[in-house]
Amino acid sequence: MNLILLFTDDFGPQGYQPNSHVTLTDRRFLHIKQVQQPSLGDQLKVGLLNGDLGSATVIACTDNSIILQVSLDSSPPPALPMTLILALPRPKMLKRILQTSATMGVKKLYLINALRVDKSYWSSPVLDAAEEHLLLGLEQAGDTVMPRIELRKRFKPFVEDELPAITAGTRALVAHPYHADACPIAENSPTTLAIGPEGGFIPYEIEKLQQAGMRSIHIGKRILRVETAVPALLSRLFPV
The missing domain is CATH 2.40.240.20 (Hypothetical PUA domain-like; domain 1)
Incomplete structure (x- = not known):
């Protein structure tokens, strides 16, 4: 602390x-x-x-x-100009991701559904206790501004009806290791980043995300766990 x-x-x-x-x-x-x-x-x-x-x-x-x-x-440290969209991870991983995201300055977080998201994750007590894990991340970073979490249990309506407005005027990126561009250089510009579940987004989901204006990127040939991908990508996308 x-x-x-x-x-x-x-x-x-x-x-x-x-x-x-x-x-x-x-x-x-x-x-x-x-x-x-x-x-x-x-x-x-x-x-x-x-x-x-x-x-x-x-x-x-x-x-x-x-x-x-x-x-x-x-004043508290400046926030990252980042909206992070995550396919809901398994509960133990979600705890760590929430803390890491808050520590690194993410203030807008969407937890969404995807085919490879287990339905039981949506009833996990971790979601009810999300604020506790965000507080731990703030305490670690020396920050005071609580991130905002939005839950979206239906993938298609979120991507079609909400995502275009969220990505407008931002670097709109989806972490996907196949047929993807290299991660862009670090810059302090508004960014929307989507990261899939363990096993990744399925092709249909990638197609829908791309139709909403998101560009597929990778950070190398290694396949990372979501809890590793989050800090790795944030570190690559924004100046230290």
């Missing part, structure tokens, strides 16, 4: 005010006490969810809670 994320409710009805005090008793307190082990007067890096970053001074610490005096004075 490189950032202690605070929530509006932590500050009570009045919300955040300069030099407000917050009392933490949950997993954030346990992490601070067990890992950071601060002394009175020490400063910790904090941020308000969907707000600014800043610092917090430890003014009291007991076996059950810690009290921080909070000052927020700087």
Whole structure:
């Protein structure tokens, strides 16, 4: 945890005010006490969810809670100009992908259906707990802005009715290792990237994505797991 994320409710009805005090008793307190082990007067890096970053001074610490005096004075890091479209991965993989995506600055994420997506994935508890995994990614990156997730359980209506508007004015790309162009050079421009399930999109799905304006790309001859492909592609598409 490189950032202690605070929530509006932590500050009570009045919300955040300069030099407000917050009392933490949950997993954030346990992490601070067990890992950071601060002394009175020490400063910790904090941020308000969907707000600014800043610092917090430890003014009291007991076996059950810690009290921080909070000052927020700087903006979170810029987001990637990226819309990520993922065929819904299996639950264990989805946890890691959500954290990685949030850590790398993705703010718009569509989870869609595809032929090779197991129907049981849509009832996974991981989807209900998606925000928890996104929070872990934000804490790792030192970011405060929560990504937005959209679920689309019907492939064809999404691709035909919504995707053209999503891709308009962006580099519209689908990761597909066959009959594809090499990954374009890194540039900080608006991008829409689609990544298929394990086993990839079937030819019909690729055709529909291409009809919606997406171009097939690859990053080499090796076939990657989705959880590996996501950070690999983001690193290739955007400057470090």
